[in-house]
Every structure is written in structure tokens, then in C-alpha cells.
Amino acid sequence: MAFLTELHAHTAETSRCAEDSAEHLVQNHLEHGYSTLVVTDHFSHRTFDPLAGTAYKALVDFFLRGYRAAKRAAAGTRLSVLLGMELRFTAPGNVNDYLVYGVTEDFLYNAEGLLDMRLKSFMQLAHEHGMLVYQAHPFRDGIRIIDPVLPDGFEVYNACVRHDSRNDIAAAWAKKHKKPGISGSDYHRPEDIARGGIETDTEIRTNDDLLAVLRAGSYRLIRK
Numbered sequence: 001m002a003f004l005t006e007l008h009a010h011t012a013e014t015s016r017c018a019e020d021s022a023e024h025l026v027q028n029h030l031e032h033g034y035s036t037l038v039v040t041d042h043f044s045h046r047t048f049d050p051l052a053g054t055a056y057k058a059l060v061d062f063f064l065r066g067y068r069a070a071k072r073a074a075a076g077t078r079l080s081v082l083l084g085m086e087l088r089f090t091a092p093g094n095v096n097d098y099l100v101y102g103v104t105e106d107f108l109y110n111a112e113g114l115l116d117m118r119l120k121s122f123m124q125l126a127h128e129h130g131m132l133v134y135q136a137h138p139f140r141d142g143i144r145i146i147d148p149v150l151p152d153g154f155e156v157y158n159a160c161v162r163h164d165s166r167n168d169i170a171a172a173w174a175k176k177h178k179k180p181g182i183s184g185s186d187y188h189r190p191e192d193i194a195r196g197g198i199e200t201d202t203e204i205r206t207n208d209d210l211l212a213v214l215r216a217g218s219y220r221l222i223r224k
Contacts, residue, residue, distance in 0.1 A: 015042045034129055034197070044097075096136075100132070132215070154174040157184070161195075182221070199221075
């Protein structure tokens with residue numbers, strides 16, 4: 001039996017670019033046979049700008065709204081909902097996004113100043129906390145090439161139909177630099193359902209399960 005995991009999904013409760021509620025996101029993934037959903041809402045100034053002047057704890061509360069709503073919607077079902085994020089630093093001119101796995105609420109509440117970091121220093125912090133970091137859609141228009149040594153891997157298949165993510169180039173880039181690749185639907189709207197993710201032989205129920213699978217490379221990419 002194979003198990004399906006979505007690695008890149010957004011909720012309207014948190015991400016300003018998303019158009020679907022966490023409840024509908026959960027329902028859609030249940031209907032399409034997924035057993036695990038990683039909510040990777042945007043952790044960026046675009047998310048937080050409308051809350052300018054708000055205390056940091058309240059910003060994290062806001063960021064977690066979509067994830068927590070998805071957890072509530074999935075309660076009592078076979079779908080495991082995990083916390084992730086799509087992180088964008090606020091350095092001038094920065095346009096790159098990073099998918100972070102193994103994130104915990106405690107980490108976020110104690111990470112004030114996170115958005116002001118640079119990738120190199122964040123990678124050290126992430127690894128200290130057992131997290132993994134993949135550059136999202138690394139060859140989409142406007143994205144800047146980074147030192148391929150820095151991230152743990154690359155999103156080599158981004159299924160968003162509204163962008164050309166040049167997945168073939170991303171896959172070749174990851175292979176060239178011997179970095180693992182992941183796949184994600186980049187879910188923002190109902191039309192995005194079940195277009196990406198990973199397939200595994202064992203079920204992913206926790207962040208520890210997810211991190212173990214990613215580190216071992218014991219998964220197959222979903223590409224639709």
C-alpha cells in the first residue's frame with residue numbers, strides 16, 4: 001500500500017494569496033486519498049504587513065491560524081496534518097522562498113527576528129532544531145540562484161498551473177549538485193488538488209516521520 005503526502009499547501013486563513021479555506025483543503029485531500037498534509041503557509045512580511053505594530057506572539061498566532069484550522073478539520077479522520085512553512089526573508093531584494101519541515105509552534109514563538117536572518121545563518125539554526133530546508137520553485141521567474149550547498153534540497157516539481165516553475169531545470173540542477181528533490185502541489189485553489197507531493201510505503205503521521213523519510217530519500221515524487 002502506498003501513502004500520499006502533500007508537502008506544499010496554503011490556507012486562506014493565513015496566506016493572502018490563497019483562496020481556499022483550511023477546512024476545504026482538508027476535505028479535498030481526504031477525497032483524493034492523501035494520508036498526510038503539510039500546511040506550508042507563507043511566513044513572510046507579506047503575511048504580516050497588515051498586522052504592522054502587532055506584538056510578535058500575535059504574529060505567530062496569526063500565522064498558525066490556517067494550520068490549526070486544518071488540524072481541527074482533520075480531527076477524527078485518517079488525515080495527519082503537520083506544520084511547515086514557506087519562509088521568505090526580508091533582506092532587500094530577496095525574492096526566494098524556502099520550504100521548511102520539522103517546524104514546531106514552540107520554535108516559532110521563540111524565533112523573533114527570524115525574517116531578518118539570511119539563509120546561511122538560518123540553515124545553521126534550522127539544523128540545530130532538527131529541521132530540513134528546501135528551496136521552493138528555484139527556477140521560477142524572478143528567483144535568484146543561490147549557493148546550492150546551502151539548502152538541504154530543492155523543490156524539483158512544483159505543480160502550480162499559474163506559474164512556469166521550469167521543473168525540468170530544477171530537477172537537473174538538483175541532480176548536478178547531488179541534492180535531493182521534492183514535489184508539491186503548491187495548493188492555493190481547489191484546482192490545485194493532488195498534483196504533487198510524495199508517495200511512501202510507510203505512513204507519515206508526525207514531523208519525526210516526515211523528517212526520517214526525507215533524510216532517507218525513501219519516497220517517490222508525485223508529478224501530475
